[in-house]
Amino acid sequence: MHNRLDAKLILLYTLLVLQVFIVMIYVATTPPSQFIKKPTKNSVSFVELNTLKNEIMIKNLANKTIQPQYKKITDKIKLNDIKTLNFFKIYNGTRCWHEGIDESTIKTDNDINKYSDNKCTCKQGWHGNDCGQPEVVWRGIMSSKKNLKLKQRNKLRRIIYNFNINNYNTDIIESIIDELYHVVDLFVICDYSNENNDDDNYRHKLDKGLLINKQNKILYISLTKKIINKPTRLIDKYIWSKIFSVIKNLNDDDIYITSEPEEIINWRALMFLKIYDGWPEPIAFRLRYSVFGFFWIHPNKTKINIGACTISMVNNHLNNNKILPQNEFNERDKYNLIIGDLNHYGGWYCQYCQSPANILLSLKKINNNYLKNNQKYNRNNIDVLFIEDLIGTGLLFDGKTMLKRAYKSRDNYYAPESLLNNNYKYDWLVENFYAKLDYY
Incomplete structure (x- = not known):
């Protein structure tokens, strides 16, 4: 029984000595307060990146006229x-409206010998020989019953x-x-x-x-x-x-x-x-x-x-x-x-x-x-x-x-x-x- 108590006392005294030793090291290595650099406005803070960006942007806008x-x-x-040409894509000499064509079905130069038809293939909702008429315009032209001769501009x-x-x-x-x-x-x-x-x-x-x-x-x-x-x-x-x-x-x-x-x-x-x-x-x-x-x-x-x-x-x-x-x-x-x-x-x-x-x-x-x-x-x-x-x-x-x-x-x-x-x-x-x- 006494041996167990002696062991516990020895362990307790050892821990106390270690704590004192750690404190002495901290005091010895810490410089005086006058040498410690105070935190500045630019010091690091743990904030969300998006929040920091928004704050910087707001400050810049406030300071900038x-x-x-x-x-x-x-x-x-x-x-x-x-130039209108900037909005068209040319396939095998055919001008096709860039948004209206279905590029997955366009015939390439290698297919010319296989197919006689070399026209633009339109996506759903696009019409015309060059696929340049959106659905809403095409329906308006059809309902007007006018024979419009549309021509691409330069x-x-x-x-x-x-x-x-x-x-x-x-x-x-x-x-x-x-x-x-x-x-x-x-x-x-x-x-x-x-x-x-x-x-x-x-x-x-x-x-x-x-x-x-x-x-x-x-x-x-x-x-x-x-x-x-x-x-x-x-x-x-x-x-x-x-x-x-x-x-x-x-x-x-x-x-x-x-x-x-x-x-x-x-x-x-x-x-x-x-x-x-x-x-x-x-x-x-x-x-x-x-x-x-x-x-x-x-x-x-x-x-x-x-x-x-x-x-x-x-x-x-x-x-x-x-x-x-x-x-x-x-x-x-x-x-x-x-x-x-x-x-x-x-x-x-x-x-x-x-x-x-x-x-x-x-x-x-x-x-x-x-x-x-x-x-x-x-x-x-x-x-x-x-x-x-x-x-x-x-x-x-x-x-x-x-x-x-x-x-x-x-x-x-x-x-x-x-x-x-x-x-x-x-x-x-x-x-x-x-x-x-x-x-x-």
């Missing part, structure tokens, strides 16, 4: 000339894309530019919000860095109250005079497009217009009718927008004191070509695709027939919470029309591609955050 790249009416712009037409904005409908503008940036040569933003000298107009947002990487294709035009109160014909003429004075190398066969800020034209249809000669003008686009977001669609409506014509037609109308073709043609029999049908759309119209607060603002500024003629929904008793409830349930302001739910998983035209590919940025447009659980 943003230089706006958008153009004003006092600037000069030269549009690029791009150089792409340039597209001038004009739309008007106000201080309550700017939320969706960024998505339009993201979707069409690679096709449109110049976006013309006509800002009506300046009529009240609003400090929160779109110019201030551009100055603060909004769309900074895409501002090189933006021409900003401020419309004063004096101009806004003029007739449509004179407003058109004013805007066009500014565009014409800014662009140095505009051609008669370039394309001028006007649309509302809630409209996004199908970019493949626009690319078709850039590539080919032989289509009639003006051209209309049948748009899918979404409401509040792309998750709701109108059960009975689509929208037709007279969107595209050549610069030559614009000049002809304005020189003869007419309004623009887009504002003139309102009857179906005057459309030379409609791109889009009930299953394949020439674009998207997204009514009230704004934040609930901006929807409320728009209702107060616009003479809305739903509210004017409906006692149940009066402008005086509508607030943000009420609008959020309508978005969640899919009920229009008339109190009668129930919107139809769209399904992202099985709808080919649910929303523009850039919105679906940037879900983190445009989730409020593609997901219904106000939906009740009973609807899902």
Whole structure:
């Protein structure tokens, strides 16, 4: 018994001696405090790499003065000339549209002796001898029953894309530019919000860095109250005079497009217009009718927008004191070509695709027939919470029309591609955050 206790005491004393010895070594090797380098701002911290990158980027942006790249009416712009051949692939002497061909079935030079037919083989959804007609355009040509003689151009037409904005409908503008940036040569933003000298107009947002990487294709035009109160014909003429004075190398066969800020034209249809000669003008686009977001669609409506014509037609109308073709043609029999049908759309119209607060603002500024003629929904008793409830349930302001739910998983035209590919940025447009659980 005593031997066991002696062994334990010896082990305990040994451990105590070792602890004292370790402390002595630490004290002997540690320099005085005045020689210890204090941690700096650059010292290592264990944070997530992405978080560190974001913090560095934010600091750089804060320290760096943003230089706006958008153009004003006092600037000069030269549009690029791009060869059409850059967008075609040549197989055995045949020019095929790069996006429309099925390369797995293209015959190579070694197959020429085996096959007499040496044409382009199109992917599903593409048509034409060179596979350059997307499904939505091909269907429009077929339904028009016109014998169009389309011909590939040597150089792409340039597209001038004009739309008007106000201080309550700017939320969706960024998505339009993201979707069409690679096709449109110049976006013309006509800002009506300046009529009240609003400090929160779109110019201030551009100055603060909004769309900074895409501002090189933006021409900003401020419309004063004096101009806004003029007739449509004179407003058109004013805007066009500014565009014409800014662009140095505009051609008669370039394309001028006007649309509302809630409209996004199908970019493949626009690319078709850039590539080919032989289509009639003006051209209309049948748009899918979404409401509040792309998750709701109108059960009975689509929208037709007279969107595209050549610069030559614009000049002809304005020189003869007419309004623009887009504002003139309102009857179906005057459309030379409609791109889009009930299953394949020439674009998207997204009514009230704004934040609930901006929807409320728009209702107060616009003479809305739903509210004017409906006692149940009066402008005086509508607030943000009420609008959020309508978005969640899919009920229009008339109190009668129930919107139809769209399904992202099985709808080919649910929303523009850039919105679906940037879900983190445009989730409020593609997901219904106000939906009740009973609807899902």
